[in-house]
Amino acid sequence: MPVYRVRAATLDDIDTLVHHRLAMFAEMGSAVDTAAVGPAFRRWLAVTMPAGTYKSWVAESENGGVVAGGGITVLPWPPGPHDIAGRIAYAYNVYTEPAHRRQGLARTIMEAIHAWCRGEGIGVVGLNASVDGEGLYASMGYRPAASPTMFVSL
Numbered sequence: 001m002p003v004y005r006v007r008a009a010t011l012d013d014i015d016t017l018v019h020h021r022l023a024m025f026a027e028m029g030s031a032v033d034t035a036a037v038g039p040a041f042r043r044w045l046a047v048t049m050p051a052g053t054y055k056s057w058v059a060e061s062e063n064g065g066v067v068a069g070g071g072i073t074v075l076p077w078p079p080g081p082h083d084i085a086g087r088i089a090y091a092y093n094v095y096t097e098p099a100h101r102r103q104g105l106a107r108t109i110m111e112a113i114h115a116w117c118r119g120e121g122i123g124v125v126g127l128n129a130s131v132d133g134e135g136l137y138a139s140m141g142y143r144p145a146a147s148p149t150m151f152v153s154l
């Protein structure tokens with residue numbers, strides 16, 4: 001069985017994190033302008049990672065190559081029926097290289113996210129599940145919200 005190591009991502013991982021986000025959209029079948037989104041996401045990471053507003057984790061294979069990852073932002077969130085902590089985490093960019101799938105890497109990344117959140121007193125994590133990810137998230141306790149997330153482009 002291959003051995004993997006999960007660690008917090010650093011600025012040195014930016015190329016990989018950009019690759020994960022673009023590959024994730026491509027595999028989800030979402031049309032994305034990679035020439036615009038790639039550099040914009042890179043600039044966003046260069047600001048949000050040192051500021052600590054975007055936190056991500058990656059899994060390395062035995063040879064040190066990063067093969068999976070995922071991250072969160074922590075959002076101020078008004079206390080309500082599910083939680084009164086005043087903030088929740090939102091997860092993004094969960095991606096595993098095809099050759100390393102179905103070995104529990106995305107689950108391990110999500111567990112690292114959950115552990116960090118618990119340590120910070122954050123009791124709720126949200127995400128938008130892809131078709132590929134839905135079963136995994138459901139098995140970890142995620143449920144669709146009673147009221148759907150809706151977006152408008154202004």
Ligand SMILES: CC(C)(COP(=O)(O)OP(=O)(O)OC[C@H]1O[C@@H](n2cnc3c(N)ncnc32)[C@H](O)[C@@H]1OP(=O)(O)O)[C@@H](O)C(=O)NCCC(=O)NCCS
Binds near residue numbers: 102134136
């Ligand atoms: C979704 C995705 C991140 C899952 O990554 P992964 O590392 O393969 O995930 P895991 O191995 O933790 O779990 C995936 C499945 O493998 C199963 N699995 C885990 N370990 C396993 C093992 N040793 N043997 C067989 N199956 C296993 C899990 O039960 C899970 O099954 P399910 O999908 O039926 O629930 C990956 O498919 C991917 O990158 N897809 C494209 C991008 C994407 O959709 N990202 C999610 C955005 S929300």
